[in-house]
Amino acid sequence: MKAVILAGGYGKRLRPLTDEKPKPLVEIGGKPIxxxxxxxxxxxKISSxxxxxxxxxxxxxxxxxxNQERLEVKLAILSETEPLGTGGAIKRLEDFIKEPFYVLNGDIITNLDLDKLKISEDSDDLASIALVPLKSPYGIIRMKDGGKIIEFVEKPIIKDYWINAGIYYMKPQIFEFLPVKGDVEKTTFPLLAEKGILSGKTYDSVYWRSIDTLKDYEEAGQEVSEVFKNL
Structure with missing residues (x-):
């Protein structure tokens, strides 16, 4: 089975870490993302x-x-001369991928179960999106009647709201719906949702971190050594 990693972004919010390297090569816990x-x-068991x-x-x-030999995975780089967006970048693989495949945004570190994302062959769905609970960027305060503060909760998980985890499973038929230029999140996914052929798989007890800012970088560096201590 094959996978695609979207690694074309500028990583502007991670500067100066991305002045000399792309975001996927920023090191977290001793390893690049x-x-x-x-x-x-x-x-x-994904080998390509x-x-x-x-x-x-x-x-x-x-x-x-x-590093390809050390990692024992077949890695191929496809570069673009102008920004094509996530959808346009994936569409360029239409002649190379003829079976279902995974797609990962290049700034995600997680241990979620990829098998759970798979779609059965008899399903009409063309793609599935990994969904994780929204984590509040702020600490919250719990109060009781009368305005008395009873508890401070630091950045709680808000389980009633789900966000796109940036990891997808796609059937090859999705290439028909991908733009030549544009983001899959803004073009293809809304169209598939409208047609009723897009599903979401929820993960409520996994480690997931998008490395978007220097604060994410600092916090993830402390977290991964514990979460992935056996790797």
Whole structure:
């Protein structure tokens, strides 16, 4: 089975860490984000990975050439000369992928179960999205009647609301719905949802972290050493 890692973004909010390298090569807990993702894919017997590169693509290519043998995964880099968006980047693989495949945003570290994302062959759904509970960016205060504060809760999980985890399972028929240029989240997914052929798989007890800011970088560095201590 094949997987695709979207690694073309500029990572502006992670500067200066991304001044000389693309976001997927920023190290968290001693490993680049990209390596954490490859290790996850290997656990699910995925042996062929397409890395869709843009910003600092030559640095990605150098890293792959030096680490592919060690990681024992077939890695191929497909670069773009202009930003195509997530949908346009995936669409370029139409001639290379003829079976269901996974897609991961290149800034995600997680241990969620990829098998749970799979769609049965007899389902009309063309894609499924991993969903994780919304985590409040702020601490909250609990109160009782009369305005008395009874508890401070630091950044609680809000389980009634689900967010896109940036990990997808797609059938090859999805290529018909992908834009030549544009983001899959803004074009393809709303269309599939309207047609009733998009599903979501919820994960309420997994580690998931999107590395978007320097604060994410600092917090994830402390977390992964414990969550992934056996890797």
């Amino acid at each position: 990209l390596e954490w993702q490859i290790l996850l894919l290997k656990r699910y 990975v397409y890395i869709l590169a843009g910003y600092k693509k030559e640095v990605l290519l150098d890293w792959v050439s030096k």
